[in-house]
Amino acid sequence: MKYDTFLLKCSGSATGYFMPELQTGFSISAKEGVTIYSFLTGYCGISDEYISGKVKTIMIDGGPVDDIFNTKIHDKGVCALSGAMPGIVGAMMRIGSPYAAMRESITVKPEGGDESGREILVDVKLFNVILADKGADFLKRGILLREKRIFNLFIKHGNDIFSCCREVLFNGKPVDFKKQLTDGVSMDRLVMLKLEMEDER
Numbered sequence: 001m002k003y004d005t006f007l008l009k010c011s012g013s014a015t016g017y018f019m020p021e022l023q024t025g026f027s028i029s030a031k032e033g034v035t036i037y038s039f040l041t042g043y044c045g046i047s048d049e050y051i052s053g054k055v056k057t058i059m060i061d062g063g064p065v066d067d068i069f070n071t072k073i074h075d076k077g078v079c080a081l082s083g084a085m086p087g088i089v090g091a092m093m094r095i096g097s098p099y100a101a102m103r104e105s106i107t108v109k110p111e112g113g114d115e116s117g118r119e120i121l122v123d124v125k126l127f128n129v130i131l132a133d134k135g136a137d138f139l140k141r142g143i144l145l146r147e148k149r150i151f152n153l154f155i156k157h158g159n160d161i162f163s164c165c166r167e168v169l170f171n172g173k174p175v176d177f178k179k180q181l182t183d184g185v186s187m188d189r190l191v192m193l194k195l196e197m198e199d200e201r
Contacts, residue, residue, distance in 0.1 A: 005192040014164035027144035033115035036068040057082040063108040070110035075120035083129035142194040147187035
């Protein structure tokens with residue numbers, strides 16, 4: 001499915017205003033039946049090396065995952081990514097934890113089913129080192145948010161965000177947010193939000 005797109009051509013300093021949204025959660029479009037590993041590498045653009053080196057905890061709908069190569073994502077599922085978390089609880093939740101038997105009842109296990117090709121939406125949440133390392137990459141690739149969330153963000157931080165932007169486009173055309181925001185917003189549709197970091201070009 002093609003989504004309407006907000007494109008902000010801005011400096012890298014603008015990314016900080018969007019980090020809370022990445023922790024709260026955003027959507028990524030994928031195909032039904034793909035594994036978590038395929039979702040992370042193919043749809044999220046995270047390398048195999050980074051997954052094995054930095055991603056220590058993956059939660060699906062609140063349950064920890066050990067087998068990312070056979071466990072599959074599902075429509076409207078929530079995938080949380082984290083680096084190493086402190087304490088015994090953090091150790092228990094890690095991928096392949098030696099304490100995995102202690103949380104067996106909540107561990108997400110592989111299920112059957114083939115890749116159907118049907119589009120699904122997965123909510124992604126980034127935490128700690130993953131947020132710091134990969135937040136900007138997700139923003140550059142594009143994330144799906146409810147349009148109202150984007151406008152609320154612009155209402156709260158618009159002056160600061162726009163001061164970092166050379167241009168703001170909606171489907172390739174310039175947008176005057178100050179004019180649109182005065183009309184009121186009550187939009188629940190998903191739209192794509194992308195940042196083009198001009199100081200990294």
